[in-house]
Amino acid sequence: MKAILKAKESAILILFAAVFICFAQLSERFATPDNLFNVARQYSELAVVSIGLTMVIITGGIDISVGSMVGISSILVGVLGAKMGLNVWLACLLAMVGGLACGLINGLVITKLRVQPIVATLAMLSAARGLAWILSGARSLSGFPDSFVALGQTAIGPMPLSVVVALVLVTLGIVVLRYTALGRAIYAVGSSEEAARLSGVSVFRIKLFAYAVTGLLCGLGGVIMAARLASSVPDAGSGFEFEAITAVVMGGSSLKGGEGSIIGTIIGVAVMGIIRNGLNLIGVPNIWQVLFLGVMLILAVLGDNLRTWIRARQVTG
Amino acid sequence: MRTKYAIYAISIILLISFGLSGCTRRVEKPAQTTTPAQPAKSGRKIAFVMKLIGIPYTNACERGMKKAADELGIDAVFLGPPTGGDTIKQIDIIEDQISRGVDAIIISPNDDQAVKPVIQKAMSKGVKVFTWDSDAPESKRIFYVAAADDVGIGTEVIDRVAKDIGGKGKVAVMTGSPNALNLNLHVQGVEQGVKKYPGIKLVKPYLFNDDDPQKAIQLAITTLQANPDLAAFACVNSPGVPGAARALIQTGKEGKVVVWGLSLPSENRDYLKQGVVNGLTLWDPAKLTYVTTKLVNDYLDGKKPVNGMEIPGIGKLKVSPTGVIIMPGAIITKENVDQFDF
Amino acid sequence: MKSERAHSSIRELPALVFLGLIAACLWIFQPNFGSMTNLLTTAREIAVVGIMGVGMTMVILTAGIDLSVASILAFAAAVMGRMMVGGSSIWLSVLAALGVGTVCGAGNAVLITRLRIPPIIATLGTMGILRAGVTLYTGAAWIGPLPNSFAVVGTGYRPIIVLTLVAAGFGILLSRVATGRYVYATGGNEEAVRLSGISVSRTKVVVYTLNGLLAAVAGIIMASSMSSAQANMAMGYELNVIAAVVIGGTSIAGGQGSVLGTIIGAAIMAVLYNALILLGVPIYWHKVITGGVILTAVLFDRIRLFERK
Numbered sequence: 001m002k003a004i005l006k007a008k009e010s011a012i013l014i015l016f017a018a019v020f021i022c023f024a025q026l027s028e029r030f031a032t033p034d035n036l037f038n039v040a041r042q043y044s045e046l047a048v049v050s051i052g053l054t055m056v057i058i059t060g061g062i063d064i065s066v067g068s069m070v071g072i073s074s075i076l077v078g079v080l081g082a083k084m085g086l087n088v089w090l091a092c093l094l095a096m097v098g099g100l101a102c103g104l105i106n107g108l109v110i111t112k113l114r115v116q117p118i119v120a121t122l123a124m125l126s127a128a129r130g131l132a133w134i135l136s137g138a139r140s141l142s143g144f145p146d147s148f149v150a151l152g153q154t155a156i157g158p159m160p161l162s163v164v165v166a167l168v169l170v171t172l173g174i175v176v177l178r179y180t181a182l183g184r185a186i187y188a189v190g191s192s193e194e195a196a197r198l199s200g201v202s203v204f205r206i207k208l209f210a211y212a213v214t215g216l217l218c219g220l221g222g223v224i225m226a227a228r229l230a231s232s233v234p235d236a237g238s239g240f241e242f243e244a245i246t247a248v249v250m251g252g253s254s255l256k257g258g259e260g261s262i263i264g265t266i267i268g269v270a271v272m273g274i275i276r277n278g279l280n281l282i283g284v285p286n287i288w289q290v291l292f293l294g295v296m297l298i299l300a301v302l303g304d305n306l307r308t309w310i311r312a313r314q315v316t317g
Numbered sequence: 318m319r320t321k322y323a324i325y326a327i328s329i330i331l332l333i334s335f336g337l338s339g340c341t342r343r344v345e346k347p348a349q350t351t352t353p354a355q356p357a358k359s360g361r362k363i364a365f366v367m368k369l370i371g372i373p374y375t376n377a378c379e380r381g382m383k384k385a386a387d388e389l390g391i392d393a394v395f396l397g398p399p400t401g402g403d404t405i406k407q408i409d410i411i412e413d414q415i416s417r418g419v420d421a422i423i424i425s426p427n428d429d430q431a432v433k434p435v436i437q438k439a440m441s442k443g444v445k446v447f448t449w450d451s452d453a454p455e456s457k458r459i460f461y462v463a464a465a466d467d468v469g470i471g472t473e474v475i476d477r478v479a480k481d482i483g484g485k486g487k488v489a490v491m492t493g494s495p496n497a498l499n500l501n502l503h504v505q506g507v508e509q510g511v512k513k514y515p516g517i518k519l520v521k522p523y524l525f526n527d528d529d530p531q532k533a534i535q536l537a538i539t540t541l542q543a544n545p546d547l548a549a550f551a552c553v554n555s556p557g558v559p560g561a562a563r564a565l566i567q568t569g570k571e572g573k574v575v576v577w578g579l580s581l582p583s584e585n586r587d588y589l590k591q592g593v594v595n596g597l598t599l600w601d602p603a604k605l606t607y608v609t610t611k612l613v614n615d616y617l618d619g620k621k622p623v624n625g626m627e628i629p630g631i632g633k634l635k636v637s638p639t640g641v642i643i644m645p646g647a648i649i650t651k652e653n654v655d656q657f658d659f
Numbered sequence: 660m661k662s663e664r665a666h667s668s669i670r671e672l673p674a675l676v677f678l679g680l681i682a683a684c685l686w687i688f689q690p691n692f693g694s695m696t697n698l699l700t701t702a703r704e705i706a707v708v709g710i711m712g713v714g715m716t717m718v719i720l721t722a723g724i725d726l727s728v729a730s731i732l733a734f735a736a737a738v739m740g741r742m743m744v745g746g747s748s749i750w751l752s753v754l755a756a757l758g759v760g761t762v763c764g765a766g767n768a769v770l771i772t773r774l775r776i777p778p779i780i781a782t783l784g785t786m787g788i789l790r791a792g793v794t795l796y797t798g799a800a801w802i803g804p805l806p807n808s809f810a811v812v813g814t815g816y817r818p819i820i821v822l823t824l825v826a827a828g829f830g831i832l833l834s835r836v837a838t839g840r841y842v843y844a845t846g847g848n849e850e851a852v853r854l855s856g857i858s859v860s861r862t863k864v865v866v867y868t869l870n871g872l873l874a875a876v877a878g879i880i881m882a883s884s885m886s887s888a889q890a891n892m893a894m895g896y897e898l899n900v901i902a903a904v905v906i907g908g909t910s911i912a913g914g915q916g917s918v919l920g921t922i923i924g925a926a927i928m929a930v931l932y933n934a935l936i937l938l939g940v941p942i943y944w945h946k947v948i949t950g951g952v953i954l955t956a957v958l959f960d961r962i963r964l965f966e967r968k
Contacts, residue, residue: 027417029416029417029418034416035416038412038413038415038416042409042412062779109954113961114961115954115957115958115961116910116911116957118724119905119911119953119957120954120957122898122901122902122905122950122953123950123951123953123954123957124950125898125950126947126949126950127950127951127954128950129946130944130945130946130947130948130949130950133943134943134944134947137943138495138496138525138941139495139496140431140496142430142431142433149434152434153438225405229405229408229434230431230433230434231428231430231431231434233404233405233428233431235402235403235404235405238405242787246783255777255779256777276413277413280410280413280414280416280417281413281416281417283392283394283417285370285394287370287791287795288791290399290787290788290790290791291787291791291792291795293787294783294785294786294787294788294791295784295788297780297783297784297787298770298776298781298784298785301776301777301780301781302774302776305774305775305776371794371889371890371891372801372889373801376798376801399790399794399890399891400894521939522939529894530801530885530889530892531881531885531893534884534885535700536936538697538700539697539700539936539937540936541696542692542694542696542697542700542937543936543939545694566810567696567700567814567884568696568700569696584801587804
């Protein structure tokens with residue numbers, strides 16, 4: 001019990017519980033499985049994308065192009081699958097490859113060309129979004145085969161398929177980060193590139209991996225979104241980057257690198273989801289949600305700072 | 318040890334503050350829907366989901382909704398994404414209202430195609446869906462309330478422009494976002510109408526201002542620079558007209574370029590009077606939303622709209638078999654602009 | 660000092676050349692570009708982004724960032740607009756706008772220096788809070804029309820004059836005054852600065868507060884040009900400003916860059932946007948081209964660094 005409480009994620013977990021309880025009190029529809037699964041469905045894309053972003057942030061970098069990568073992937077599914085009539089599953093695969101390609105470009109520009117992550121991904125944010133608009137002619141695309149549409153609505157038991165996929169990936173991510181050498185290397189690069197390099201870790205490979213995986217996961221996110229909406233929207237994922245960063249930071253990752261966990265991030269995503277959903281259910285205008293999230297973000301970081309400060313005081317006596 | 322206490326302290330503070338804010342909100346809510354003169358239909362909940370919120374047009378819609386909701390004693394909320402053209406956020410909002418268990422959702426979709434699945438989902442869960450202001454004709458929505466024929470009003474605009482420029486010249490078309498069906502239909506109306514005037518040439522590409530007032534001004538200015546001999550602006554969404562007007566004032570061309578469009582008299586009163594804008598053609602969005610609220614409420618009571626039915630204070634409605642209801646609109650010029658309060 | 664200045668003029672040269680090239684092409688292919696009204700309108704856009712860019716340059720020089728500038732702009736403009744429409748004098752309203760901007764900037768500064776929240780997060784939070792705040796404050800309604808006498812502020816040569824004053828003033832501050840040197844130093848090596856007894860906090864407080872103030876100035880110009888203030892004005896502008904700073908040669912890692920570079924960066928973006936519209940390029944190509952320009956500018960910078968090594 002003590003170990004759980006001491007964990008970094010305890011703060012965000014308690015925040016989640018507090019928010020959950022409040023909304024459960026304020027609205028009878030909130031705590032119903034139907035509603036909660038709906039929220040999970042709406043946030044499964046963000047969850048998947050945040051897995052990759054967590055890894056990127058742990059290595060000390062950042063990626064603000066995630067939203068645009070989701071967008072281009074969603075459009076690729078639409079253009080290839082609906083407009084050009086390719087086999088829709090092939091289109092999904094190609095869309096994910098597209099996301100991976102963007103991620104690789106990000107990674108290479110950052111590692112080989114030594115461009116600052118925020119700048120490189122800022123460029124990708126514009127370029128990918130623009131490409132999405134060009135390919136789609138700035139119009140949304142629909143006309144997917146029924147099998148694809150059905151996929152967006154299927155559920156395994158009560159859980160929507162996209163939630164199951166997200167959970168599987170989250171578990172995979174947790175396992176990789178915590179229990180594999182790859183995971184340890186990611187943390188090492190974030191803590192100190194020099195030390196990592198000296199102990200034989202290829203910093204270049206690890207960073208490239210992080211950005212590439214993020215791209216791939218964005219590709220998957222775009223596919224999930226296209227299935228969920230049964231259409232490809234050129235603006236898909238717009239603003240995702242800010243939401244994803246908020247979730248990762250709320251979940252305890254430090255932007256300096258070396259710290260963080262996927263568990264924390266997912267709880268962060270969950271907090272954001274229930275706040276938006278809860279406020280919608282009690283009829284609060286959407287604009288308050290933006291306010292709430294801004295406040296939440298600052299409080300979460302403050303909470304973390306407080307913890308660090310208290311810990312430091314403990315050490316020095 | 319102290320870490321634990323710190324965390325507990327923070328969460329207790331949060332719980333208390335949330336609880337308190339929750340209590341105050343609970344108290345506020347009943348006050349919003351006033352007690353009705355008619356027998357209470359309270360407990361009935363409807364939600365309007367607009368393309369966006371925060372421009373004068375949408376504020377006017379909300380006023381109309383509130384007026385009708387108060388008269389009927391039902392709970393109505395007016396929602397929408399904070400920025401223009403955000404299809405996905407709009408769909409998310411609709412999904413949340415389905416979860417909330419509202420009786421009816423009335424949508425003005427940013428994208429008529431993308432919104433089809435969520436409308437289907439709502440209807441399958443017993444939530445009645447209608448559209449207003451902009452349609453999703455291929456979806457399962459029950460009916461669509463429009464003011465004016467979407468195509469016809471576009472033709473009206475170009476007809477008025479043509480009259481004021483003598484049937485020839487270059488005309489720039491300003492619209493909002495490329496996926497909004499109603500705007501595309503208005504533009505279609507412009508394109509159809511312009512065929513009557515071989516001397517008029519529409520400037521391509523059309524200007525998309527995404528319902529952003531600053532963008533409207535910028536696009537108008539650059540168009541004026543690219544086409545110094547521009548004869549007129551034909552604007553089919555509400556930020557377009559004041560945007561074109563400001564652009565003309567800033568470039569010193571006011572009075573030299575004709576401006577007609579769909580926009581609110583309240584936004585353009587001064588421009589009309591000073592002759593910067595030649596005229597507007599619009600309906601009262603508040604009245605449109607008022608009528609929609611009442612028609613939806615009637616439908617939920619089992620009363621379907623009938624062709625030729627009369628609404629007090631509005632006039633006769635035209636109802637077509639495909640479910641489109643047309644409300645009478647108005648032409649607004651500097652002569653009659655003061656009659657309108659929207 | 661002299662070598663610093665010589666170094667800085669070389670830094671901005673590629674950007675300047677690029678700007679010259681675009682402008683020249685436009686002049687040749689689209690004579691309308693050179694018309695006074697077009698130039699002045701473009702100039703105003705440069706002024707708005709440029710003024711915010713000056714503040715952002717200082718922030719980025721300290722290895723920080725401020726994502727909330729667009730929201731501060733909107734909030735300041737809204738407060739000013741409300742007052743004007745309510746009958747207050749123009750000067751008082753403008754002063755109020757400046758005050759709001761300064762307070763917001765100071766708020767950011769407190770979060771970053773006192774509460775030790777990383778700048779990107781603190782300003783991400785305030786960006787959302789202020790934007791929501793302005794929507795609630797305006798009731799999502801449009802504030803206007805603003806008095807005609809005020810409308811002239813945003814027209815003609817005035818925005819450019821303001822930009823020149825701001826750029827010159829801050830340029831001098833950064834290169835000649837002690838505080839300016841501390842700004843560069845903080846970005847270069849914060850620890851070293853702290854160890855040498857200079858207050859890093861104070862430098863940061865100055866920088867973020869001024870940034871808020873400058874955002875308000877930009878907001879005054881923008882509101883004047885629109886003759887109104889709206890909750891969603893300048894949406895997304897923070898990325899435009901950052902792009903201008905980056906294109907102008909300022910390094911995101913801090914410690915290197917200049918105000919002049921940022922102005923050129925803002926000019927490049929505005930002229931490019933103007934060109935795309937004048938040439939009738941479809942809207943969807945704009946973003947790709949913008950992304951390409953940002954990347955090219957940064958790569959140019961990288962290459963120069965490699966060559967020097």
